[in-house]
Amino acid sequence: xxxxxxxxxxxxxxxxxxxxxxxxxxxxxxxxxxxxxxxxxxxxxxxxxxxxxxxxxxxxxxxxxxxxxxxxxxxxxxxxxxxxxxxxxxxxxxxxxxxxxxxxxxxxxxxxxxxxxxxxxxxxxxxxxxxxxxxxxxxxxxxxxxxxxxxxxxxxxxxxxxxxxxxxxxxxxxxxxxxxxxxxxxxxxxxxxxxxxxxxxxxxxxxxxxxxxxxxxxxxxxxxxxxxxxxxxx
Amino acid sequence: xxxxxxxxxxxxxxxxxxxxxxxxxxxxxxxxxxxxxxxxxxxxxxxxxxxxxxxxxxxxxxxxxxxxxxxxxxxxxxxxxxxxxxxxxxxxxxxxxxxxxxxxxxxxxxxxxxxxxxxxxxxxxxxxxxxxxxxxxxxxxxxxxxxxxxxxxxxxxxxxxxxxxxxxxxxxxxxxxxxxxxxxxxxxxxxxxxxxxxxxxxxxxxxxxxxxxxxxxxxxxxxxxxxxxxxxxxxxxxxxxxxxxxxxxxxxxxxxxxxxxxxxxxxxxxxxxxxxxxxxxxxxxxxxxxxxxxxxxxxxxxxxxxxxxxxxxxxxxxxxxxxxxxxxxxxxxxx
Numbered sequence: 001x002x003x004x005x006x007x008x009x010x011x012x013x014x015x016x017x018x019x020x021x022x023x024x025x026x027x028x029x030x031x032x033x034x035x036x037x038x039x040x041x042x043x044x045x046x047x048x049x050x051x052x053x054x055x056x057x058x059x060x061x062x063x064x065x066x067x068x069x070x071x072x073x074x075x076x077x078x079x080x081x082x083x084x085x086x087x088x089x090x091x092x093x094x095x096x097x098x099x100x101x102x103x104x105x106x107x108x109x110x111x112x113x114x115x116x117x118x119x120x121x122x123x124x125x126x127x128x129x130x131x132x133x134x135x136x137x138x139x140x141x142x143x144x145x146x147x148x149x150x151x152x153x154x155x156x157x158x159x160x161x162x163x164x165x166x167x168x169x170x171x172x173x174x175x176x177x178x179x180x181x182x183x184x185x186x187x188x189x190x191x192x193x194x195x196x197x198x199x200x201x202x203x204x205x206x207x208x209x210x211x212x213x214x215x216x217x218x219x220x221x222x223x224x225x226x227x228x229x230x231x232x233x234x
Numbered sequence: 235x236x237x238x239x240x241x242x243x244x245x246x247x248x249x250x251x252x253x254x255x256x257x258x259x260x261x262x263x264x265x266x267x268x269x270x271x272x273x274x275x276x277x278x279x280x281x282x283x284x285x286x287x288x289x290x291x292x293x294x295x296x297x298x299x300x301x302x303x304x305x306x307x308x309x310x311x312x313x314x315x316x317x318x319x320x321x322x323x324x325x326x327x328x329x330x331x332x333x334x335x336x337x338x339x340x341x342x343x344x345x346x347x348x349x350x351x352x353x354x355x356x357x358x359x360x361x362x363x364x365x366x367x368x369x370x371x372x373x374x375x376x377x378x379x380x381x382x383x384x385x386x387x388x389x390x391x392x393x394x395x396x397x398x399x400x401x402x403x404x405x406x407x408x409x410x411x412x413x414x415x416x417x418x419x420x421x422x423x424x425x426x427x428x429x430x431x432x433x434x435x436x437x438x439x440x441x442x443x444x445x446x447x448x449x450x451x452x453x454x455x456x457x458x459x460x461x462x463x464x465x466x467x468x469x470x471x472x473x474x475x476x477x478x479x480x481x482x483x484x485x486x487x488x489x490x491x492x493x494x495x496x497x498x499x500x501x502x503x504x505x506x507x508x509x510x511x512x513x514x515x516x517x518x519x520x521x522x523x524x525x526x527x528x529x530x531x532x533x534x535x536x537x538x539x540x541x542x543x544x545x546x547x548x549x550x551x552x553x554x555x556x557x558x559x560x561x562x563x564x565x566x567x568x569x
Contacts, residue, residue: 045421047349050327056321056322056348056349056351056558057348057349058349059349059421059559060349060421060423060426060558060559060560060561061423061426062423063421063423064423064424064426065423068423070420071420071421072357072419072420072421072561072563073421073423073559073561074347074348074349074350074354074357074421074561075347075348075349075350076345076346076347076348077323077327077328077346077347077348083345086343086344086345089343089370090345090361090364092368092370093361093364093365093368093370094361094364096364096367096368096370097363097364097365097367097368099360099363099364099417135370138343138370140342140343140344141340141341222331226331228343
């Protein structure tokens with residue numbers, strides 16, 4: 001069963017009263033509104049929090065507040081930027097195996113706009129079944145960027161878009177002839193935030209960058225130089 | 235295509251605490267030691283294990299994974315996914331990077347499932363099944379390190395009295411038959427208040443105060459007596475209902491299912507056993523031997539059953555867990 005990213009929501013709160021739970025709830029509400037869905041339709045909520053209100057996790061409180069009463073939920077730890085890509089793999093596999101079909105994945109943490117104001121922020125993605133698309137490649141390890149790209153040379157396609165956590169050097173010139181196809185917002189929000197990728201996805205959706213069948217190569221580097229990459233067919 | 239549990243490895247931490255030792259060392263410190271809920275929660279426990287100060291999540295997971303791989307005779311580099319669960323990690327951000335390194339899982343992707351407590355093992359089984367059936371991964375290790383006794387629970391809380399530490403690792407691969415016939419996972423966020431995790435000013439810790447800095451997390455309430463009645467109500471009305479509905483959906487009952495394994499076969503689970511139609515002989519558990527080890531009880535019980543050759547191909551096993559959240563994760567696994 002193929003899968004697709006239906007909508008992306010993003011919220012930030014720079015007030016001193018901001019909580020991860022409330023910010024994430026608003027990101028989910030924004031995501032649901034954009035996707036024309038309601039919270040009762042969610043059957044799995046996966047939350048990743050670089051920041052947490054509660055030491056042992058926030059996901060059940062988030063689920064309760066967003067009124068996702070028909071959902072299962074869990075939280076992921078040790079996420080960093082690499083872990084973020086693992087949620088794409090997880091969501092796709094759940095949909096493909098038909099265990100869940102309407103999955104919301106949320107990411108929470110801090111962003112730092114232009115190195116001036118620090119805000120709590122959260123993004124939410126709604127993933128669901130589709131006629132085509134979804135995960136077509138994933139890779140994890142400790143690779144330099146050039147090695148990260150090397151196995152992809154054997155793939156029977158060339159990615160149309162590249163989304164990276166931070167500014168990788170050198171850019172993969174083999175694929176991307178022009179820099180317009182390398183999407184990122186690391187100059188807009190902080191280098192440290194794993195939400196760079198989801199924020200970039202949301203911006204690209206708003207600008208209608210992606211066409212059905214496009215291949216998105218997404219790369220991230222996380223703690224201890226672990227790297228991960230996925231190719232997602234739109 | 236089916237899914238197989240190839241092997242299960244385990245690691246018992248160094249400190250063996252019998253009921254006698256526990257009564258002598260801890261009970262006098264606890265105001266609630268004689269509390270009816272405490273007696274109820276710990277009834278049936280004969281011994282438990284506590285992680286020694288030098289035993290960490292990473293070290294315990296590494297031992298359990300090594301034992302699991304040795305039993306399966308599978309090299310570490312064959313593993314392509316590690317799903318890890320624990321109560322309180324060594325590092326706030328999680329431990330999977332360290333576990334991958336120390337267990338030599340050089341070709342594995344990894345993630346850590348959190349905030350699911352005792353229901354974690356079944357949620358990880360469900361995930362492993364999804365990954366294997368979709369072909370995303372081929373050899374998956376599920377690692378469960380329970381450290382609620384020494385790190386997560388305050389010894390003054392109800393479940394702290396009945397908690398133990400242990401590590402278990404399971405290897406899942408494709409098989410010709412086997413796997414979940416049916417499974418469910420639902421989270422009831424409206425009951426998240428039952429397990430309160432506010433820091434406490436004064437707690438009774440499993441270890442002397444000189445280890446306080448190391449066990450930074452051991453200052454959080456796990457379950458307070460005032461919520462026990464509500465929890466029993468949920469056990470009776472919510473969890474049991476889900477199990478019965480699932481069995482009904484699968485057209486199975488206690489007579490057609492060979493084994494029942496519940497997260498902790500204490501008094502609450504005895505009620506379940508009778509309700510689901512299982513005899514005591516078919517209800518497997520290791521609560522007596524290792525106490526309440528959160529997400530590790532079911533894998534540990536399955537390991538013991540495998541060691542004793544209890545399971546035959548085609549056997550059906552009803553797995554029932556409920557964890558803080560409240561998460562309810564269930565399944566009928568065909569061996």
